[in-house]
Amino acid sequence: MDQIPIHIGIIMDGNGRWAKKRFLPRVFGHVRGVSALKKTIMHCNDIGVKHLTVFAFGRENWQRPNSEVNFLMKLMLKKLNHELSELHAKNARIRFIGDRSRLNKQLLDSIIYAESQTQKNTGLQFNVCLDYSGQYDIVQAVNRIIKEGKHEQINEEILAGYLLTHDQPAPELIIRTSGECRLSNFMLWQSAYSELYFTPLFWPEFSPQELDKAIEWYNNRERRFGQISEQLKEASC
Numbered sequence: 001m002d003q004i005p006i007h008i009g010i011i012m013d014g015n016g017r018w019a020k021k022r023f024l025p026r027v028f029g030h031v032r033g034v035s036a037l038k039k040t041i042m043h044c045n046d047i048g049v050k051h052l053t054v055f056a057f058g059r060e061n062w063q064r065p066n067s068e069v070n071f072l073m074k075l076m077l078k079k080l081n082h083e084l085s086e087l088h089a090k091n092a093r094i095r096f097i098g099d100r101s102r103l104n105k106q107l108l109d110s111i112i113y114a115e116s117q118t119q120k121n122t123g124l125q126f127n128v129c130l131d132y133s134g135q136y137d138i139v140q141a142v143n144r145i146i147k148e149g150k151h152e153q154i155n156e157e158i159l160a161g162y163l164l165t166h167d168q169p170a171p172e173l174i175i176r177t178s179g180e181c182r183l184s185n186f187m188l189w190q191s192a193y194s195e196l197y198f199t200p201l202f203w204p205e206f207s208p209q210e211l212d213k214a215i216e217w218y219n220n221r222e223r224r225f226g227q228i229s230e231q232l233k234e235a236s237c
């Protein structure tokens with residue numbers, strides 16, 4: 001029986017290329033991407049993943065054509081409003097991670113509402129990275145430390161306490177679709193010891209079976225955290 005990671009991060013990449021391959025407008029890829037996301041959330045909930053963090057919109061994504069950015073923001077608003085009651089009924093907690101200052105008021109209001117509605121839920125902790133980058137997260141943490149003025153020196157533990165995910169464990173497994181093998185500014189601090197799984201599938205093609213495959217792959221990794229194999233074997237005896 002596979003061990004289920006406590007926290008899975010996903011870089012949902014390839015929506016545009018999925019659409020292009022089918023001679024469809026790019027935004028069709030995002031619509032299908034949301035369907036893949038919903039199935040993934042439900043599967044994570046069913047198999048007992050405790051935390052799921054998805055990269056929905058990076059800070060660099062504002063540079064896309066206005067029409068695509070507007071479409072994505074409207075899509076997120078619509079899906080958030082539409083899916084909230086089901087997530088809540090499943091005891092899932094939803095949180096948005098990133099810079100909120102550039103979001104439009106309607107989306108921001110829905111985010112605040114969804115977070116407050118689900119804040120006491122103890123099931124799947126679902127994080128959406130929106131106007132997010134790993135570098136942004138580290139910089140906002142450092143700025144808050146400076147502003148508070150409580151620390152003369154910091155260490156890893158102190159800094160981690162100021163990250164946007166400070167109360168959640170680091171992801172053991174990060175999945176990226178579309179064949180790109182890089183993190184693209186996703187959870188840079190938190191991924192220090194994550195296993196990185198890359199699949200050539202475009203995000204709209206991702207499915208619960210593919211998630212199971214990634215988890216199976218994860219189970220065959222030896223996580224050494226700087227130690228050597230023999231030390232791990234001794235410790236598990």
Ligand code: FPP
Pocket residue numbers: 012013014015016017018030033034037055056057061072075076077079080128178
């Ligand atoms: C990457 O594909 C995907 C995105 C930038 C958007 C992902 C967002 C969603 C699936 C919506 C999430 C919705 C909610 C409510 C959380 P790409 O466009 O970069 O694909 P490409 O690399 O092929 O161009």
